[in-house]
Amino acid sequence: NAGVTQTPKFQVLKTGQSMTLQCAQDMNHEYMSWYRQDPGMGLRLIHYSVGAGITDQGEVPNGYNVSRSTTEDFPLRLLSAAPSQTSVYFCASNPRGNTEAFFGQGTRLTVV
Amino acid sequence: GQQVMQIPQYQHVQEGEDFTTYCNSSTTLSNIQWYKQRPGGHPVFLIQLVKSGEVKKQKRLTFQFGEAKKNSSLHITATQTTDVGTYFCAGRASYGKLTFGQGTILTVHP
Numbered sequence: 001n002a003g004v005t006q007t008p009k010f011q012v013l014k015t016g017q018s019m020t021l022q023c024a025q026d027m028n029h030e031y032m033s034w035y036r037q038d039p040g041m042g043l044r045l046i047h048y049s050v051g052a053g054i055t056d057q058g059e060v061p062n063g064y065n066v067s068r069s070t071t072e073d074f075p076l077r078l079l080s081a082a083p084s085q086t087s088v089y090f091c092a093s094n095p096r097g098n099t100e101a102f103f104g105q106g107t108r109l110t111v112v
Numbered sequence: 113g114q115q116v117m118q119i120p121q122y123q124h125v126q127e128g129e130d131f132t133t134y135c136n137s138s139t140t141l142s143n144i145q146w147y148k149q150r151p152g153g154h155p156v157f158l159i160q161l162v163k164s165g166e167v168k169k170q171k172r173l174t175f176q177f178g179e180a181k182k183n184s185s186l187h188i189t190a191t192q193t194t195d196v197g198t199y200f201c202a203g204r205a206s207y208g209k210l211t212f213g214q215g216t217i218l219t220v221h222p
Contacts, residue, residue, distance in 0.1 A: 033210065035212070040121065040214060041214060042118070042200060042212045042213055042214035042215045043155065043200065043202075043212040043215075044212070045209065045210070045211065045212075048209060056209075058209065059113065059211075090154060090155070092155075092210075099160075100145060100157035100160060101145075101147075101155075101157065101202075101210060102157070103154040103155050103156070104154065105153075105154055106154050
Protein backbone atom coordinates (compact mmCIF):
# COMPACT_ATOMS: atom_id res chain seq x y z
CA ASN A 1 0.00 0.00 0.00
CA ALA A 2 1.15 3.50 -0.83
CA GLY A 3 -0.59 5.04 2.21
CA VAL A 4 -1.14 8.80 1.86
CA THR A 5 0.30 10.34 -1.29
CA GLN A 6 0.72 14.08 -1.74
CA THR A 7 1.65 15.87 -4.93
CA PRO A 8 3.58 17.94 -5.69
CA LYS A 9 6.43 17.75 -3.15
CA PHE A 10 7.62 21.27 -3.93
CA GLN A 11 5.90 24.24 -5.55
CA VAL A 12 6.68 27.90 -6.12
CA LEU A 13 3.77 30.21 -6.91
CA LYS A 14 3.48 33.85 -7.70
CA THR A 15 1.14 35.98 -5.62
CA GLY A 16 -2.37 35.74 -6.99
CA GLN A 17 -1.94 32.39 -8.72
CA SER A 18 -4.19 29.49 -7.87
CA MET A 19 -3.31 25.85 -7.53
CA THR A 20 -4.48 22.54 -6.13
CA LEU A 21 -2.52 20.36 -3.76
CA GLN A 22 -3.42 16.74 -4.30
CA CYS A 23 -3.90 14.14 -1.58
CA ALA A 24 -4.87 10.53 -2.12
CA GLN A 25 -5.07 7.59 0.28
CA ASP A 26 -5.53 3.93 -0.52
CA MET A 27 -6.44 2.69 2.96
CA ASN A 28 -10.19 3.32 2.68
CA HIS A 29 -10.02 5.78 5.57
CA GLU A 30 -13.12 7.84 6.25
CA TYR A 31 -11.38 10.83 7.83
CA MET A 32 -9.01 13.11 5.94
CA SER A 33 -7.44 16.40 6.99
CA TRP A 34 -5.17 19.15 5.76
CA TYR A 35 -2.64 20.85 8.04
CA ARG A 36 -0.09 23.55 7.53
CA GLN A 37 3.16 23.62 9.48
CA ASP A 38 4.97 26.85 10.21
CA PRO A 39 7.97 27.34 12.53
CA GLY A 40 6.87 27.66 16.14
CA MET A 41 3.20 27.13 15.24
CA GLY A 42 2.97 23.37 15.15
CA LEU A 43 0.44 21.75 12.86
CA ARG A 44 -2.65 23.84 12.31
CA LEU A 45 -5.80 22.29 10.89
CA ILE A 46 -7.06 23.91 7.68
CA HIS A 47 -10.00 21.72 6.65
CA TYR A 48 -11.11 18.22 7.40
CA SER A 49 -13.59 15.65 6.17
CA VAL A 50 -15.34 12.79 7.93
CA GLY A 51 -16.50 11.15 4.73
CA ALA A 52 -17.23 11.64 1.04
CA GLY A 53 -19.35 14.73 0.55
CA ILE A 54 -18.72 16.04 4.07
CA THR A 55 -16.18 18.76 4.86
CA ASP A 56 -15.72 21.27 7.64
CA GLN A 57 -13.42 24.12 8.52
CA GLY A 58 -10.50 23.82 10.85
CA GLU A 59 -8.50 26.47 12.64
CA VAL A 60 -7.12 28.38 9.62
CA PRO A 61 -9.49 27.88 6.64
CA ASN A 62 -9.31 31.32 5.02
CA GLY A 63 -7.90 31.28 1.49
CA TYR A 64 -8.39 27.53 1.06
CA ASN A 65 -11.15 25.37 -0.37
CA VAL A 66 -11.67 21.64 -0.21
CA SER A 67 -14.05 19.05 -1.58
CA ARG A 68 -14.40 15.33 -1.00
CA SER A 69 -16.11 13.63 -3.91
CA THR A 70 -14.54 10.23 -3.24
CA THR A 71 -13.22 8.42 -0.18
CA GLU A 72 -9.73 8.34 -1.67
CA ASP A 73 -9.12 11.96 -2.65
CA PHE A 74 -9.11 15.22 -0.72
CA PRO A 75 -7.63 18.08 -2.77
CA LEU A 76 -6.79 21.45 -1.24
CA ARG A 77 -7.29 24.50 -3.45
CA LEU A 78 -5.54 27.81 -2.99
CA LEU A 79 -7.78 30.37 -4.64
CA SER A 80 -5.39 33.32 -4.87
CA ALA A 81 -1.99 32.57 -3.35
CA ALA A 82 -0.50 35.01 -0.86
CA PRO A 83 3.00 35.09 0.71
CA SER A 84 1.37 34.25 4.07
CA GLN A 85 0.48 30.86 2.61
CA THR A 86 4.15 29.94 2.29
CA SER A 87 4.30 26.81 4.42
CA VAL A 88 4.63 23.05 4.49
CA TYR A 89 1.30 21.34 3.93
CA PHE A 90 0.47 17.90 5.23
CA CYS A 91 -2.47 15.72 4.37
CA ALA A 92 -3.51 13.04 6.84
CA SER A 93 -6.06 10.27 6.98
CA ASN A 94 -7.40 7.94 9.62
CA PRO A 95 -10.18 5.41 9.99
CA ARG A 96 -13.43 6.34 11.68
CA GLY A 97 -13.12 6.99 15.39
CA ASN A 98 -10.31 7.97 17.72
CA THR A 99 -7.46 6.39 15.82
CA GLU A 100 -3.99 7.29 14.68
CA ALA A 101 -3.52 9.65 11.75
CA PHE A 102 -1.34 8.68 8.79
CA PHE A 103 0.46 11.58 7.15
CA GLY A 104 1.64 12.16 3.63
CA GLN A 105 5.19 13.27 2.87
CA GLY A 106 4.18 16.93 2.69
CA THR A 107 4.19 19.69 0.10
CA ARG A 108 6.58 22.58 0.54
CA LEU A 109 4.92 25.66 -0.94
CA THR A 110 6.58 29.02 -1.49
CA VAL A 111 4.58 32.04 -2.61
CA VAL A 112 6.64 34.92 -3.97
CA GLY B 113 -12.10 26.72 20.24
CA GLN B 114 -9.96 23.98 21.61
CA GLN B 115 -6.32 24.87 22.25
CA VAL B 116 -3.44 22.54 22.97
CA MET B 117 -0.32 24.10 24.44
CA GLN B 118 2.99 22.30 24.52
CA ILE B 119 6.20 23.19 26.33
CA PRO B 120 9.06 23.64 26.01
CA GLN B 121 9.39 24.75 22.40
CA TYR B 122 13.05 23.68 22.27
CA GLN B 123 15.15 21.30 24.35
CA HIS B 124 18.86 20.65 23.97
CA VAL B 125 20.29 17.71 25.88
CA GLN B 126 23.49 15.75 26.03
CA GLU B 127 23.22 12.17 24.95
CA GLY B 128 22.25 10.09 27.97
CA GLU B 129 20.25 12.85 29.67
CA ASP B 130 16.51 12.61 30.17
CA PHE B 131 13.92 14.68 28.31
CA THR B 132 10.33 15.63 29.07
CA THR B 133 7.73 17.54 27.08
CA TYR B 134 4.37 18.66 28.48
CA CYS B 135 1.03 19.16 26.86
CA ASN B 136 -2.03 21.03 28.21
CA SER B 137 -5.47 21.32 26.67
CA SER B 138 -8.03 24.05 27.28
CA THR B 139 -10.79 21.43 27.18
CA THR B 140 -11.25 17.86 28.35
CA LEU B 141 -10.02 15.41 25.74
CA SER B 142 -11.48 12.08 24.67
CA ASN B 143 -7.95 10.92 23.95
CA ILE B 144 -4.46 12.25 23.35
CA GLN B 145 -1.96 11.11 20.77
CA TRP B 146 1.77 11.63 20.42
CA TYR B 147 3.69 11.93 17.17
CA LYS B 148 7.35 12.23 16.23
CA GLN B 149 8.63 14.12 13.22
CA ARG B 150 12.20 13.60 12.13
CA PRO B 151 13.94 16.58 10.49
CA GLY B 152 12.61 16.96 6.95
CA GLY B 153 10.04 14.23 7.51
CA HIS B 154 6.38 13.87 8.29
CA PRO B 155 4.70 13.21 11.66
CA VAL B 156 4.59 9.56 12.63
CA PHE B 157 2.22 8.20 15.25
CA LEU B 158 3.79 6.98 18.50
CA ILE B 159 0.95 6.22 20.88
CA GLN B 160 -2.58 7.02 22.00
CA LEU B 161 -3.80 7.44 25.57
CA VAL B 162 -7.48 7.17 26.35
CA LYS B 163 -8.07 6.58 30.05
CA SER B 164 -7.76 9.09 32.87
CA GLY B 165 -4.39 8.64 34.62
CA GLU B 166 -3.15 6.21 31.98
CA VAL B 167 0.57 5.49 31.74
CA LYS B 168 2.13 3.65 28.80
CA LYS B 169 5.73 2.77 28.06
CA GLN B 170 7.58 2.10 24.85
CA LYS B 171 11.15 1.10 25.67
CA ARG B 172 12.74 4.37 26.92
CA LEU B 173 9.58 6.46 26.31
CA THR B 174 6.94 6.94 29.01
CA PHE B 175 3.62 8.59 28.23
CA GLN B 176 1.14 9.85 30.83
CA PHE B 177 -2.42 11.14 30.58
CA GLY B 178 -3.64 13.35 33.40
CA GLU B 179 -6.46 12.48 35.76
CA ALA B 180 -8.61 15.29 34.39
CA LYS B 181 -7.80 14.26 30.80
CA LYS B 182 -6.55 17.78 30.04
CA ASN B 183 -2.80 17.26 30.22
CA SER B 184 -0.19 14.77 29.15
CA SER B 185 3.56 14.26 29.15
CA LEU B 186 6.21 12.34 27.25
CA HIS B 187 9.40 11.39 29.05
CA ILE B 188 12.45 9.92 27.35
CA THR B 189 15.02 8.24 29.56
CA ALA B 190 18.69 8.33 28.55
CA THR B 191 18.30 10.09 25.21
CA GLN B 192 20.09 8.85 22.13
CA THR B 193 20.97 10.70 18.92
CA THR B 194 18.22 8.75 17.19
CA ASP B 195 15.69 10.57 19.40
CA VAL B 196 16.23 13.91 17.64
CA GLY B 197 13.18 15.45 16.06
CA THR B 198 10.00 17.27 16.94
CA TYR B 199 7.52 15.67 19.31
CA PHE B 200 3.88 16.66 19.03
CA CYS B 201 0.92 15.96 21.22
CA ALA B 202 -2.51 16.00 19.61
CA GLY B 203 -5.86 16.02 21.32
CA ARG B 204 -9.23 14.96 20.04
CA ALA B 205 -12.18 16.58 21.76
CA SER B 206 -14.80 16.57 19.05
CA TYR B 207 -15.85 14.42 16.15
CA GLY B 208 -13.10 14.07 13.58
CA LYS B 209 -10.90 16.98 14.64
CA LEU B 210 -7.38 16.46 15.93
CA THR B 211 -5.72 19.55 17.42
CA PHE B 212 -1.93 19.58 17.63
CA GLY B 213 0.31 21.31 20.11
CA GLN B 214 3.14 23.51 18.87
CA GLY B 215 5.66 20.71 19.26
CA THR B 216 8.95 20.38 21.14
CA ILE B 217 12.11 20.30 19.06
CA LEU B 218 14.62 17.95 20.67
CA THR B 219 18.32 18.20 19.90
CA VAL B 220 20.65 15.57 21.29
CA HIS B 221 24.36 16.37 21.45
CA PRO B 222 26.65 13.31 21.27
